[in-house]
Amino acid sequence: MRNQFLPFSPPCLGDEERDEVMDTLRSDWITTGPKTKAFEGKLRDYFDAPAVVGLNSCTAGLHVGLLAMGIGPGDEVIVPSMTFCATANVVEHVGARPVLVDVMPDTLNLDPEAAARALTPRTRAILPVHYAGHPVDLDAVFDLAGRHGLQVMEDAAHAISARHRGRLVGSRSNLAAFSFYATKNITTSEGGCLTGEAGLVEKARIYGHHGMNRDAWKRFDRSGSWYYEVVLPGFKYNMTDLQAAIGLHQLDRLEAFQRRRREVVAAYGARLGRLACLQLPVERPEVVSSWHLYVIRLNPGHLRIDRNAFIEELKARNIGTSVHYLPVHMHPHYRDKYGYQPEACPVAADAFGRMLSLPLHPGMTDQDVADVCEAIEDIVRLNPA
Numbered sequence: 001m002r003n004q005f006l007p008f009s010p011p012c013l014g015d016e017e018r019d020e021v022m023d024t025l026r027s028d029w030i031t032t033g034p035k036t037k038a039f040e041g042k043l044r045d046y047f048d049a050p051a052v053v054g055l056n057s058c059t060a061g062l063h064v065g066l067l068a069m070g071i072g073p074g075d076e077v078i079v080p081s082m083t084f085c086a087t088a089n090v091v092e093h094v095g096a097r098p099v100l101v102d103v104m105p106d107t108l109n110l111d112p113e114a115a116a117r118a119l120t121p122r123t124r125a126i127l128p129v130h131y132a133g134h135p136v137d138l139d140a141v142f143d144l145a146g147r148h149g150l151q152v153m154e155d156a157a158h159a160i161s162a163r164h165r166g167r168l169v170g171s172r173s174n175l176a177a178f179s180f181y182a183t184k185n186i187t188t189s190e191g192g193c194l195t196g197e198a199g200l201v202e203k204a205r206i207y208g209h210h211g212m213n214r215d216a217w218k219r220f221d222r223s224g225s226w227y228y229e230v231v232l233p234g235f236k237y238n239m240t241d242l243q244a245a246i247g248l249h250q251l252d253r254l255e256a257f258q259r260r261r262r263e264v265v266a267a268y269g270a271r272l273g274r275l276a277c278l279q280l281p282v283e284r285p286e287v288v289s290s291w292h293l294y295v296i297r298l299n300p301g302h303l304r305i306d307r308n309a310f311i312e313e314l315k316a317r318n319i320g321t322s323v324h325y326l327p328v329h330m331h332p333h334y335r336d337k338y339g340y341q342p343e344a345c346p347v348a349a350d351a352f353g354r355m356l357s358l359p360l361h362p363g364m365t366d367q368d369v370a371d372v373c374e375a376i377e378d379i380v381r382l383n384p385a
């Protein structure tokens with residue numbers, strides 16, 4: 001058994017990030033400025049997106065994205081229940097109703113048929129999540145949206161580098177929100193960005209910067225002007241140059257990070273695939289997953305311990321794990337406000353009871369991967385049904 005705790009998803013930072021942050025601290029510009037501009041440009045090139053705005057979180061991006069799309073009171077937005085709470089919370093923030101729908105048994109992504117059944121005359125948008133980095137069935141989502149005149153915004157918090165039919169998530173004209181939170185595939189500590197068509201992204205930028213008109217952040221710079229006008233009551237969601245300093249170098253590392261993630265995933269699959277008690281994550285043939293998470297499910301009837309005990313057994317063997325997620329419709333706020341029973345989204349509820357996320361990050365060594373597999377094999381051997 002390993003004697004050092006293996007964290008579930010620590011950040012991978014290097015000297016370049018540290019030096020760039022120090023360089024920023026030594027400059028006289030620590031908030032939104034030239035490095036944020038440079039990071040936005042680099043992200044735009046990476047995604048080949050029409051436009052990009054850097055923000056202080058993905059949640060902020062989803063919030064101002066909905067505002068830019070004109071979603072508000074009386075509107076309904078289709079949201080998969082198997083997601084982080086932020087995806088639904090932002091819909092509440094704008095006064096609209098998140099309509100929580102079930103997910104597909106294989107990918108745990110939005111079930112397009114469940115989404116179709118949930119449409120009402122008030123439905124204005126679909127907010128799919130690329131769960132664990134596996135792209136949602138975008139053909140089905142855009143088809144449904146097209147037939148019913150709905151807007152689409154992608155929660156791409158997990159999905160930087162993911163591809164659907166060869167096309168990079170975040171390269172389209174609809175809005176897509178990415179997260180650079182500490183546990184995500186690349187990080188700026190806290191941070192995020194929104195990609196999409198220029199008109200929508202610029203509107204979102206204004207919503208995220210007090211509602212000030214363009215480039216008001218330059219007002220303390222020699223090239224800027226003291227004059228700005230507030231065109232709508234916005235929020236304070238701007239990315240800082242300290243965050244962008246980290247992001248500039250994290251983006252350079254993304255390809256190498258992804259290569260290592262895929263190696264870890266392949267090693268998990270080769271060894272854990274032999275255990276009948278486990279359901280392993282899939283990658284459909286038409287996608288490239290960004291493998292943000294490695295979510296396994298315990299098959300019923302194989303073990304005498306449940307998921308929670310399984311997690312404790314792993315912890316006792318110094319393996320960190322997590323659970324993604326308690327479905328949104330089962331959180332007290334949503335359950336009580338909208339009267340959801342767990343069975344409202346049966347696939348999500350069932351998956352939640354059986355799932356755990358194994359350590360997956362580019363810093364993992366072959367020995368780390370072997371340690372996780374060995375711990376799991378040990379637990380399975382000691383706990384037959």
Ligand SMILES: *Cc1c(COP(=O)(O)O)cnc(C)c1O
Nearest residue numbers: 057058059084086157179181192
């Ligand atoms: C992390 C995450 C978010 C929020 O990202 P922040 O940058 O922390 O705001 C939103 N949606 C999903 C699915 C996430 O995993």
